[in-house]
Amino acid sequence: MPMSHDDSDHHHAVPADTALRVKALETALTQRGYVATETLDAIVDAYENRIGPQNGASVIARAWTDPAFKQRLLENGSAAIAEMDLAGLEGTDIKVVENRPGLHNMVVCTLCSCYPWPVLGLPPVWYKSSPYRSRAVIDPRGVLREFGLEIPADVEIRVWDSTAEIRYLVLPERPAGTEGMSEELLASLVTRDTMIGAAKVTLPPRGERS
Amino acid sequence: MNGVHDMGGMEGLGAIQPEPNEPVFHERWEARMHALALAIGAWRKWNIDASRHARERIPAVDYLRMTYYEKWLAALVEQMIAAGLVTRAEVESGNPATESTKATPPLAAEMVPSVLAKGGAVNRTVPEAPRFNTGQTVRTRNIHPKGHTRLPRYARGKQGVIERVHGAHVFPDSNAHFLGEAPQHLYSVRIEARELWGEAAGNREAVYLDLWDNYLDPI
Numbered sequence: 001m002p003m004s005h006d007d008s009d010h011h012h013a014v015p016a017d018t019a020l021r022v023k024a025l026e027t028a029l030t031q032r033g034y035v036a037t038e039t040l041d042a043i044v045d046a047y048e049n050r051i052g053p054q055n056g057a058s059v060i061a062r063a064w065t066d067p068a069f070k071q072r073l074l075e076n077g078s079a080a081i082a083e084m085d086l087a088g089l090e091g092t093d094i095k096v097v098e099n100r101p102g103l104h105n106m107v108v109c110t111l112c113s114c115y116p117w118p119v120l121g122l123p124p125v126w127y128k129s130s131p132y133r134s135r136a137v138i139d140p141r142g143v144l145r146e147f148g149l150e151i152p153a154d155v156e157i158r159v160w161d162s163t164a165e166i167r168y169l170v171l172p173e174r175p176a177g178t179e180g181m182s183e184e185l186l187a188s189l190v191t192r193d194t195m196i197g198a199a200k201v202t203l204p205p206r207g208e209r210s
Numbered sequence: 211m212n213g214v215h216d217m218g219g220m221e222g223l224g225a226i227q228p229e230p231n232e233p234v235f236h237e238r239w240e241a242r243m244h245a246l247a248l249a250i251g252a253w254r255k256w257n258i259d260a261s262r263h264a265r266e267r268i269p270a271v272d273y274l275r276m277t278y279y280e281k282w283l284a285a286l287v288e289q290m291i292a293a294g295l296v297t298r299a300e301v302e303s304g305n306p307a308t309e310s311t312k313a314t315p316p317l318a319a320e321m322v323p324s325v326l327a328k329g330g331a332v333n334r335t336v337p338e339a340p341r342f343n344t345g346q347t348v349r350t351r352n353i354h355p356k357g358h359t360r361l362p363r364y365a366r367g368k369q370g371v372i373e374r375v376h377g378a379h380v381f382p383d384s385n386a387h388f389l390g391e392a393p394q395h396l397y398s399v400r401i402e403a404r405e406l407w408g409e410a411a412g413n414r415e416a417v418y419l420d421l422w423d424n425y426l427d428p429i
């Protein structure tokens with residue numbers, strides 16, 4: 001494959017002909033009637049506009065505000081998530097793992113890039129990258145330090161390697177100072193990385209709070 | 211297979227580079243590639259395990275250099291050719307073979323939301339009771355299959371504890387090779403970091419893996 005990187009430092013740079021090869025492939029497959037252009041558009045639209053980490057954030061916010069829902073979520077993640085109409089492809093069987101004082105969970109797929117699409121959308125490049133996939137299991141504390149997250153030595157770390165079709169979602173700790181916040185406001189605090197276990201939920205600086 | 215895809219525990223693959231405000235797709239071709247893979251998958255000429263194995267068979271030096279969607283492209287092309295859907299010439303040229311007839315796509319645009327919401331469950335019912343119970347100590351087998359497996363190298367021959375019994379799931383080692391779903395019980399197994407990586411590892415770290423019955427022996 002010819003390499004024609006015009007920006008060698010950019011890890012998304014691809015050989016220039018890849019875009020052309022995908023276009024040729026799409027043309028051939030649509031002309032053969034194997035796929036329809038409108039179907040491809042609909043799939044792209046779903047993942048760009050509807051299936052993303054905002055879904056998982058709404059699940060987390062509900063768990064923080066509704067103890068009965070949280071209990072159902074931890075007992076049977078898929079069923080509780082289905083209550084919110086958020087089940088689906090690459091997430092028919094979701095297990096929710098809870099962070100609490102003394103315990104931190106993080107998720108990886110060392111063999112490929114398994115990830116709970118219905119609640120987090122498609123995975124970020126770092127999650128799919130060789131550095132994360134290789135080191136998350138052997139040096140979780142070091143990996144988290146690269147994300148700026150220092151886990152004290154007395155806190156247990158559980159790394160969930162997604163080797164089957166079970167998908168893992170981290171239920172992060174609710175930060176102090178959020179008492180009385182609405183579910184919607186709480187959801188806005190929950191980032192993608194907190195639900196992978198690569199970050200903790202934090203409050204924005206006081207001046208930026210809505 | 212002991213491929214480079216099985217990278218748990220390796221060092222030297224570089225720094226982790228989180229990207230602030232990362233878009234869902236960095237280039238339009240990535241979005242089209244993602245959609246093509248899902249839409250062609252609807253023909254059910256293969257299964258998710260076969261797709262994973264197709265990506266694992268990308269030559270190691272290419273695998274490490276390629277981006278995620280470049281791997282999807284390379285694997286999808288090989289799968290489509292192997293399944294007889296297209297010829298290599300059609301893929302490269304974008305021109306369908308002149309004698310080809312036009313098919314009807316199984317996945318229409320209006321079906322997309324419901325198909326994505328449904329997904330493809332792999333839990334199955336089997337007559338056998340699970341061989342292991344929660345809390346039981348097991349040892350993972352020291353196996354090195356030539357084909358597809360979901361038992362990572364770093365977790366072979368290790369002692370662990372059954373954390374949870376998931377029920378029976380499709381067995382990838384069989385399904386990836388079109389040898390049947392061969393469902394068997396799946397377990398969440400906790401393995402201590404020191405069992406995996408030796409005494410230098412932290413004593414408050416563990417890895418949990420989902421492992422099938424065939425990967426485990428009682429102790």
